[in-house]
Amino acid sequence: MISRKKIKQITDYILRISPADQTEVLVFKSNLGLTRFANNEIHQNLARENFSVSVRVVLGQKIGVGSASNPSKEALAQLVKRTVEATKYQKPDPDFKTLPGPQKYSPVAAFSQQTAAFSPHKRAVEVRKVVRLASEGHLSAFGVFQTGLNEVVVANSLGIFAYHPGTFSNLNVTMKKGGPVSPSQGGQSGYAAFNAGDVRTIKTEEVARQARQKAAFSKRMIEVPKGEYEVVLEEAAVNEMMVYMAYLGFGGRAYHERRSFLSGKLGGQVLGENITIWDDALNPAGLPMPFDFEGVAKKKVVLIEKGVARAVVYDHYHAQKHGVEPTGHGLPAPNTLDALVGHLHFEPGGETKDELVRKIKNGLLITRFWYVNAHHHNLVLTGMTRDGTFLIRNGEIVAPVYNLRFTQSIPEALRRVTGISKELKVEESWVGANLVPALRIAGFRFTGVSKL
Amino acid sequence: MKGLALKTLDWLEGKVDYADVRVVEGDDEEVSTRNGTVEALGQTNSLGIGVRVLVKGRWGFAATSNLERKAIQRTVQKALEVASASTLVKGEKTKLAPVSRIKNGHYQTPCQKDPFQVSLQKKIEILLKADRLMRKKGEVKVAQGFFRCFRERKIFASTEGTLINQEILATGGGIEATAVENGEVQNRSYPNSFRGQFQTGGWEIFEKLDLPAQAERVAEEAEALLTAKNCPTGEFDIILDGPQVALQVHESCGHPTELDRVLGSEISYAGGSFLKPEGLWKFQYGSPIVNITADATLPGGLGTFGFDDEGVPAQRFYLVKNGVHVGYLTSRETAYKTGLTPNGTMRAQSWADLPLIRMTNINLEPGSWKLNDLIAETKKGILMSVNKAWSIDDQRINFQFGCEWGQEIKHGKLGRIFKNPSYTGITPKFWGSCDAICSKDHWQAWGTPNCGKGEPSQTMYVAHGAAPARFRKVQVGMMKGDER
Numbered sequence: 022m023i024s025r026k027k028i029k030q031i032t033d034y035i036l037r038i039s040p041a042d043q044t045e046v047l048v049f050k051s052n053l054g055l056t057r058f059a060n061n062e063i064h065q066n067l068a069r070e071n072f073s074v075s076v077r078v079v080l081g082q083k084i085g086v087g088s089a090s091n092p093s094k095e096a097l098a099q100l101v102k103r104t105v106e107a108t109k110y111q112k113p114d115p116d117f118k119t120l121p122g123p124q125k126y127s128p129v130a131a132f133s134q135q136t137a138a139f140s141p142h143k144r145a146v147e148v149r150k151v152v153r154l155a156s157e158g159h160l161s162a163f164g165v166f167q168t169g170l171n172e173v174v175v176a177n178s179l180g181i182f183a184y185h186p187g188t189f190s191n192l193n194v195t196m197k198k199g200g201p202v203s204p205s206q207g208g209q210s211g212y213a214a215f216n217a218g219d220v221r222t223i224k225t226e227e228v229a230r231q232a233r234q235k236a237a238f239s240k241r242m243i244e245v246p247k248g249e250y251e252v253v254l255e256e257a258a259v260n261e262m263m264v265y266m267a268y269l270g271f272g273g274r275a276y277h278e279r280r281s282f283l284s285g286k287l288g289g290q291v292l293g294e295n296i297t298i299w300d301d302a303l304n305p306a307g308l309p310m311p312f313d314f315e316g317v318a319k320k321k322v323v324l325i326e327k328g329v330a331r332a333v334v335y336d337h338y339h340a341q342k343h344g345v346e347p348t349g350h351g352l353p354a355p356n357t358l359d360a361l362v363g364h365l366h367f368e369p370g371g372e373t374k375d376e377l378v379r380k381i382k383n384g385l386l387i388t389r390f391w392y393v394n395a396h397h398h399n400l401v402l403t404g405m406t407r408d409g410t411f412l413i414r415n416g417e418i419v420a421p422v423y424n425l426r427f428t429q430s431i432p433e434a435l436r437r438v439t440g441i442s443k444e445l446k447v448e449e450s451w452v453g454a455n456l457v458p459a460l461r462i463a464g465f466r467f468t469g470v471s472k473l
Numbered sequence: 474m475k476g477l478a479l480k481t482l483d484w485l486e487g488k489v490d491y492a493d494v495r496v497v498e499g500d501d502e503e504v505s506t507r508n509g510t511v512e513a514l515g516q517t518n519s520l521g522i523g524v525r526v527l528v529k530g531r532w533g534f535a536a537t538s539n540l541e542r543k544a545i546q547r548t549v550q551k552a553l554e555v556a557s558a559s560t561l562v563k564g565e566k567t568k569l570a571p572v573s574r575i576k577n578g579h580y581q582t583p584c585q586k587d588p589f590q591v592s593l594q595k596k597i598e599i600l601l602k603a604d605r606l607m608r609k610k611g612e613v614k615v616a617q618g619f620f621r622c623f624r625e626r627k628i629f630a631s632t633e634g635t636l637i638n639q640e641i642l643a644t645g646g647g648i649e650a651t652a653v654e655n656g657e658v659q660n661r662s663y664p665n666s667f668r669g670q671f672q673t674g675g676w677e678i679f680e681k682l683d684l685p686a687q688a689e690r691v692a693e694e695a696e697a698l699l700t701a702k703n704c705p706t707g708e709f710d711i712i713l714d715g716p717q718v719a720l721q722v723h724e725s726c727g728h729p730t731e732l733d734r735v736l737g738s739e740i741s742y743a744g745g746s747f748l749k750p751e752g753l754w755k756f757q758y759g760s761p762i763v764n765i766t767a768d769a770t771l772p773g774g775l776g777t778f779g780f781d782d783e784g785v786p787a788q789r790f791y792l793v794k795n796g797v798h799v800g801y802l803t804s805r806e807t808a809y810k811t812g813l814t815p816n817g818t819m820r821a822q823s824w825a826d827l828p829l830i831r832m833t834n835i836n837l838e839p840g841s842w843k844l845n846d847l848i849a850e851t852k853k854g855i856l857m858s859v860n861k862a863w864s865i866d867d868q869r870i871n872f873q874f875g876c877e878w879g880q881e882i883k884h885g886k887l888g889r890i891f892k893n894p895s896y897t898g899i900t901p902k903f904w905g906s907c908d909a910i911c912s913k914d915h916w917q918a919w920g921t922p923n924c925g926k927g928e929p930s931q932t933m934y935v936a937h938g939a940a941p942a943r944f945r946k947v948q949v950g951m952m953k954g955d956e957r
Contacts, residue, residue, distance in 0.1 A: 089518045100518075141554055194741075
C-alpha cells in the first residue's frame, strides 16, 4: 500500500511543475493476488503490484493526456513535458470549459486490512476447500480466488485532492461432471460466485456447494427446442443484462446523440411498472467509491422509477456541454466511451428464488449468461446460457438442458417481469459492483441450441 | 533491461526447477477524433518486470512496475511464495516439453517509418479531414476517426540459458460514421469496425489506409442503411467479406484450437473447446476446401513476432487441413501433457501478466475465386460486410454474428441493401457448408488488437488472413420485427 502522504507528494509535484493552464493527475496503485484452479489443481497463481500516473493538461481549450508507470521525479517531469508538448498540437475544443473544482465527498468504508493482506497461502487454503468438496462429489472444480487493493487518487490544479483505497475479493467456482482428463466436452456444469470488499465475508464452502448442487444434478441433460420460455434469471444473468444497459443506455452522451434506448423518453414509461433502478456508488453493500475518475463527487441517481425513465448520467465535460450538473460518472481521461454507471441498484421484490421457480409451469432456470453482445443500439442482445440451465415443469426443476442462445430486447424483457427476488446479490460491473435480484420474466426468447 | 533480467535470474539460482523473467517496456500513442474535435490525445508508457517460477512442479508468478533492486528482490520472493502456496493443493507436477536454447535471440518488426516520429499534427490533420468529409452527410450524427501505434520492447531470459531481445511495433486506425434518424441508428466503418485495421509495421500502414478517400462512401452507406429494409429471416447462401470471415475464424477456429482451453485451463472464464484431442487428424472441421494455418511469421500480421514468451521461435503450421482438424496452438506445458510439440504461441499482455496460449495469425488460406465471379455464380443469397456484433458459446459450437451491411444477391447480381444482417450456426456444420473462398488477390491479414482471455483478463494483438467466402444454407436474420 502506498500512503496518502506519498501519493500527495507525487500529485503536488506534478501540479507544481506543470506549465499548463489546468492540470489533472490520476494515480492508480493496485495490488492483486489471484489463484486460479482447474481440474482440481492450482494451475495459475500470481501476485502483482502496479503503479500508473496519468496527467491531463489543458492549454486554453486544448487537452492532452499522458501516462507512465515510473514515479521518480525525473520520470514525472518527463511525463509532464512530453504531455504538454503533445497537447500543443491538439485542436481547441470549443465545448471544453474547465476541469472540475473542489468537491465535498461522502465518506465510504471500502477498505479491509485483512483483504489487503490476504496471502497466497490463505488463498490456496480456500481453494483447497473447494477442491475437496468437488472431489467428494466426483466432480472437477475450476475457478478463481482473488483479493486485492486499488488505490485511486485524483488531484487537479483547481484544488481537488481525492484519495480512495478500496479492497475487493472474489471467489468464482465452476464444477463439472466427468474427470479432469477431458473436462472440455461440454456437459453438465454448475457455477456460483461471491464478490465482497471484505474477504472475511466469503463463505467458501457455501459457494462451492452451490456450484456442486447444480453440476451434480442427478438427471441426464436434455435438449429443449428454441422458442419463448418463462425464465428465472439468477443474479449473474440479470447482471449481464444490466452491464449492457449501463454501457449502451444510461450515458448522457448517447442520450443526446439519440443513440440510447432512453433518448427522447425521459419521463416516459420505458420498462415495467415493477422496475426501479438507481445508481449509488456510496452504498456500502456494493464496492463503494466516493468520487469518479475526474474527482467529481458521486451522486445517487434514480435512472428508472416504476418503469419511467428519470435520468441519465454525465461526466464533467458532457455535463458542461449540455448545461446540467455532473453526476460523478466520469471515466479516466481520455474517455472515448461515455459516462458509465457502475453501481446499479435494482429495487428488490418480495419473493424468494424458490418462489420465483414455483410459479413457472413450463420454463427455464438460467444461472448465467455468456458472451453477450448487442445487435442493436436499442439493446437487442444475444448471448448463451452457461453452467447451469435447467428445465422447470410445474414449479419444479426437473432436468439440466443443453445451453441455449437468446436473442432478446432487454427493455422488452424488463417490461415482462413477473417476479423479483427479495434478496439482492453483489455482482461485478465494469467500474464497481451492482446489486441485482433474480428475476422471473415471461416470454424470454431463445433462438438456438448449443449441440454438435 | 537485459542486465536487470539476468540479475533477477541470478537471485533465483538453486531455488527453482525452472524460471523465466520478462522485462517489458510498452509505449502506446492514441489519437481519436469525434465530430470535428480531437477527443483523445494520449501517450502511455509502461515498464515493469514479470517473474515466472516453477518450484516442485508448481507455478508462481509475481510482477512489479518498481524496478529498484529491493523491489525486484521482493518480487522474486513473492513469486517463490506464490509457487509454494500452489503446492497446498495436490496435483500432478507440471513439466515442460524441451525446446532449443536461444542464446542471443533478436527480432525487430520491419518498419519503413517510425510512427512515433510522425508529428501529432499530421495524424490529427488526416483524421479531421476524414471527419469533415463524413459529416457532409446530414444524417451522420457521429463521425469518428482513430489512430493508434504501439511498441513493445522486451527482454526474455530463462534459467535454461535462453536470452531474447524483441521489439514489436504495430500501427493502424480507421473511421466510423453513425447515422441517426427517427430512432434508427446505423454504423458504417472503414476498413474494419472497432477502431479499424492494425498491422505490425510503421506509419506506412496508416498512410496506406487513406482514410479521407473512403470517408464520403462510409458516410453515404451509413445514411443509406437508415432507410434500408431489414435483413430477411430464413435459410440463405451467404457471402461474407474478408473482415467478417476473419472474425469467424477467430471465434470458431482460433479459440477452440488453444490447447490450454481444450485441457480445461479456461473453463472458469473463456471456456473449453469442442475440438477433442482424440479427434486430432480425424475430426471433420469443415469442407475439403477449408485450410486454416497459424503463422506467426506472416509479414505485417498483427500476430507476427520473433519468439513467444517462453522463448519458442515463431512458426507456421496447419490447424485444419483439407477440412480435417490437424493441429493445436500449444505451450511447453500443454505440449508435454499431450505429446505434441511447443509451437510458439505463449504470450502475455504485458510484464504484469502470465503468458497464455494466444492466437498468432490464424489464417483461412485463400482459394481461387474472384469475388465478382462468386457473386455472379450465386443465385439467391446475401452478402454481409464488416462485423457489428459477435457471440459464441463457451465450447465454441453455437455462434451468432451481426454485420454492418447486407446486400441481396439475386441471379448473380447485387441488389437491395439490408440493415441489421445477422446469421447463426453450429461451427463444424457452418465450415462444412463453405464451398468457395476467394483468391490471394482478395486476401488480407485483418488485425484484431483486442482478443480477450484469462483471469485477470488479458487482451492480445492477433490477426486473421481472410478473403471473402461463401457458405451454403445458413440461418439468417434472428431478430423479431419489433426489435429491429
